[in-house]
Amino acid sequence: MSDPLSLLPSPAQVELLDERGQLTDDDRFVRPSHERLLSAYASLVTARRINEQCSALVRQGRLAVYPSSHGQEACQVAVAASLRDTDWLFPTYRDTVAVIERGVPASETIVELRGDWHMGYDPLAYRVGPQSTPLATQLLHAVGVAQAAKFRGESTVVLAMCGDGATSEGDFHEALNFAAVFKVPVVFFVQNNEFAISVPLSRQTAAPSLAHKAVGYGMPGERVDGNDVAALLAVLDIAVDSARAGDGPSLIEAHTYRMQAHTNADDDTRYRERKEVQRWIARDPLTRLRTYLRAEQVLTDTLEAEFAEAAEVVAAELREATSQDLDLDPESLFTHVYAERPAMLDAQWRMLQDEIDRTEVAS
């Protein structure tokens, strides 16, 4: 058993690039290369554009709902960038950007938000768990996926995401406990954006930080500035490499902020002050990295234009995916419940089919 103190997070959250775009003097971590940071910046530009475009589509009535990760793009980009193709990502309902960054086509990612099915991509094909709404339940699925990979001797790492609210759920506890007891290659990534709808972090935990919970399971925990993609990549690299080397799971708490309301249906003026939200504008993940990369003369006007163009391609794909009225097939309600549709459901589909036929005849 490791020395318990070594499992505790650093006294302050890890930050390599501060909000002014200046390098900090934290020399404990390998700073990501300029090349990697430039690639991350390109992803951040696309990520921001995805958030803006999806929010716009909700206002236009083309998407039923969009839980935005506006302001949290550093987390969304870093998790995808830290994994290999053969690794797995388990997102929450707010991690649409991470899912797209991971390689799932934008049009497949938003099927659930469009309302025509519960999800739109094949989890096994992309190695991305479904974005479903129950909280923390997916953490156990992530552990099971990792257990199966370990059983077969594969070098797979599973990155399991959840929010600050989800850390209160029983499945969070059970998942971390199982992962540590079975020494499974999972990195638990908690995006602490300070709110679970309207409920603040102080109502979720009395622990010194969410990262401090790790020691209770016998795994290391670290807390990171969740708006600093450099720090996120550095800390994620250690966690992912460690899991891949067989050292077991770890917990990363990324402190960020949910810049918008829970979804378009939420009224956040009822529970937080505008000036608190505004304070976080200065901590924007794109601003600080752009400042740094421009100062280093790594980011040029040409590259910025290129990145903006690439972001527009994804935005266009999202608009395209929500612009047509889809041909929905009611029989699909019955087709997938079991591997083979049972007689019971054959009868029910025939009944619905008859209703549809009579409605069409009448109209």
Next chain:
Amino acid sequence: MSSQTLTMAAALNLALADALEADPSTLIFGEDVGALGGVFRITDGLTARFGEDRCFDTPLAESGIVGTAIGMAMNGMRPIIEMQFDAFAYPAFEQIASHVAKLGNRTRGATRLPLVIRIPFGGGIGGVEHHCDSSEAYYAHTPGLTVVSPSTPQEAYSLLRAAIDSPDPVVFMEPKKLYWSKGEVDTSLTAELRKAQVVREGSDVTLIAYGPSVAIALEAAEAQAAEGRSVQVVDVRTLTPFDDATVCAAVRSTGRAVVIAEAQGFASVASEIQARVFEQCFEHLEAPVRKVTGFDIPFAPPKLEHWYLPDADRIIDAIDSLHWEG
């Protein structure tokens, strides 16, 4: 392959061993299933024979057991997990209802979950509170789940093998009071899921039962035979997806039916079967379809249990009420 006399516990143990032998992607886990062999010894000897990778103990956390089984099934394994007692499975209910049942549908068939959740259920062992429940209605009400209950050691062997081989998730409800009952088991006999079976021919009345109630139904049938009544018994086997065809054909052949189950009657599987039979067989019925179930009370304490459990006498009273005159 010749048959051997086995207890239901031994038959289940054999099915698990044969499944682990046949398919390297199967594995067993749960509380106390490893060195102890399970509190009912159903997994006895499996860790010794197949190793800790194939049969192992988990932390004491039912949601964790089911949740990790889901992940393993997503990633190429066929988990066969054990809930220690049926009331202890409730912490796992969200994972079962929101994910085990729905993931195949949610992914339009891309991700099927070939897992089996084994649950000892029912009373008749003098167990204290929470050790004798019948929770099958919660699972049967959840689309996407296949719910199965064996009535004999042979059924236990064959249905468990079928459940393990199924591409769909199966909740396998094992009547714990029958674990030590004995019967002939021929491992070459297979059983089909979603198929009920007539286990006793008869022409006057059809008794429809599953799990621990089949034996009681047969007891009632034998007693009635001495009174000159010919009683047919149907073993439902798969509670859902339900085999309307076999059950209704049986009822139409006799014109009278009683559904028997140990669970509390209100909003039960027995009620569902009663309603389906009424609806589909009405023109052939000589009398209302009756049901004989547990009372709508929390399961009785050990010393009062015998008042709660449906027995042959209660079944015969129900048969007697089926409009025999004129």
